Amino acid sequence: MENLMEKIVSLCKRRGFVYPNSEIYGGIAGFYDMGPMGHLLRQNMKKLFWEFMLVDHENIFPIDGTIITHPKVWEASGHVGSFADAMVESTGGPMGNKRYRADHLIEEMYSGEELKAADETAKKEGISTLEVYSKLLKGKKAPDGGVLGEVKKFSLMVETSLGVVEGEKKSAYLKGEACQTIYLDYQNVLDSMHPKIPFGIAQIGKAFRNEVANPQFMLRLKEFEQWDMQFFVNPKTMDTWYEYWKEQRMNWYRSLFNDKDSLRFRQHRDDELAHYAKKAFDIEYKTPMGWKEGEGIHWRGDWDLSRHGQYSGHDFTYTDLETGEKFIPWIVETSGGVDRAFLFLLLDAYREEEGRIYLKLHPKLSPYTVAVFPLVRNKQDIIAKAQAVYKHLKLESRLSVVWDDRGNIGKRYWAQDEIGTPYCITIDYTTLTDDSVTVRDRDTTKQERVSIDRLVDFIREKLKD
Numbered sequence: 001m002e003n004l005m006e007k008i009v010s011l012c013k014r015r016g017f018v019y020p021n022s023e024i025y026g027g028i029a030g031f032y033d034m035g036p037m038g039h040l041l042r043q044n045m046k047k048l049f050w051e052f053m054l055v056d057h058e059n060i061f062p063i064d065g066t067i068i069t070h071p072k073v074w075e076a077s078g079h080v081g082s083f084a085d086a087m088v089e090s091t092g093g094p095m096g097n098k099r100y101r102a103d104h105l106i107e108e109m110y111s112g113e114e115l116k117a118a119d120e121t122a123k124k125e126g127i128s129t130l131e132v133y134s135k136l137l138k139g140k141k142a143p144d145g146g147v148l149g150e151v152k153k154f155s156l157m158v159e160t161s162l163g164v165v166e167g168e169k170k171s172a173y174l175k176g177e178a179c180q181t182i183y184l185d186y187q188n189v190l191d192s193m194h195p196k197i198p199f200g201i202a203q204i205g206k207a208f209r210n211e212v213a214n215p216q217f218m219l220r221l222k223e224f225e226q227w228d229m230q231f232f233v234n235p236k237t238m239d240t241w242y243e244y245w246k247e248q249r250m251n252w253y254r255s256l257f258n259d260k261d262s263l264r265f266r267q268h269r270d271d272e273l274a275h276y277a278k279k280a281f282d283i284e285y286k287t288p289m290g291w292k293e294g295e296g297i298h299w300r301g302d303w304d305l306s307r308h309g310q311y312s313g314h315d316f317t318y319t320d321l322e323t324g325e326k327f328i329p330w331i332v333e334t335s336g337g338v339d340r341a342f343l344f345l346l347l348d349a350y351r352e353e354e355g356r357i358y359l360k361l362h363p364k365l366s367p368y369t370v371a372v373f374p375l376v377r378n379k380q381d382i383i384a385k386a387q388a389v390y391k392h393l394k395l396e397s398r399l400s401v402v403w404d405d406r407g408n409i410g411k412r413y414w415a416q417d418e419i420g421t422p423y424c425i426t427i428d429y430t431t432l433t434d435d436s437v438t439v440r441d442r443d444t445t446k447q448e449r450v451s452i453d454r455l456v457d458f459i460r461e462k463l464k465d
């Protein structure tokens, strides 16, 4: 299955889903662009995210925050001091020096019990996590065959500078996690929209990290996108809301994937938990490289609002007007990666069967919902009729409809299968006599005849499933 990943990478480039950024200059590690098909798939994913947040749930408010914020935000959040990965380099491997995340290697090499024991010894001896990591890894063989060296701290924040006069520029950071603007706008949402607790603020936004580990296509990018929701609650109700959002997010992912068993929860061990978190669960997807995190369901308590209160001087105390209770709201966070979900959906959808490749994407996610073909290219009456059907469908359904008259019909089906178009409509000789077309189903390859005046309803009906 390892080569499934290679197949996806190749399909992404060949069929316009994902392009390596700055490719004509040799590319830049950890940055990818969306091609036309990738853009459409991603738009559909985001549309479903917003539908989930705003239509399926009450009391969630959408925002769009900036990429650069006041530099103090990242001191308050703890990122400037501690947003760092432990990195270890191997030397002497066949491909030269290679960097690894120390925590990832340790998890592969040691059992949970061994790690617990190492943690306890470290506490007794009063040595730092980095020193523990070094003890566990130094001199050991790396996966590339090289030898591991000292473990070092590596800051993940991407720095930039603001200002035009050299020497007077101020340094700032690109968002290390998208959600910070949600805390910054919390009070504004409260004052302008007047929601009552519990309520949520959701956002899809960019994040930037100087990742240590070697890039693995879209799993670990330096510029990526997160879909987040922070739900502000009365501390007394935290447990209930935490469980609620954990289940809701998993159900949402499951509704989009074919193989429901390829998704699971992974509970964080005590030594992984942030100090303010009572518990944390990741929603993971089973990739050919093992289980990988797609979204975290985090217990943030009052950490974020209290820290921003402390650093800004703003008082975030909330008064419940019905009970008179005063508290700093606690937060349940759902924080997922759009790029990882994008990759997981493609891995889940990829099929090779009976000489054809097709993407079994959820019809609501496919870049194109419908493709329209004239059976032949040299009959004006068929082409004119097919153009009329194409325009009618596009305008009446407002769905993503594409015209395709390249090559023969077989090749067109093949091309649409590879980008996951669920329905292909062909206008043939019979259409000219009875105003019906064939609709071919991507997954079964079965065709049925549908009259043109029922076509829009027919497709809409299919999309309801």
Ligand code: ATP
Pocket: 177, 209, 211, 218, 219, 220, 221, 222, 224, 225, 226, 293, 294, 295, 296, 335, 336, 337, 338, 339, 340, 341
């Ligand atoms: P990891 O341990 O895999 O680095 P994380 O725990 O640091 O991830 P969070 O900070 O919780 O991740 O971010 C929430 C989500 O953002 C992750 O579940 C993941 O889907 C996504 N994400 C984080 N880092 C990256 C990255 N470098 N590239 C792509 N997506 C990412």
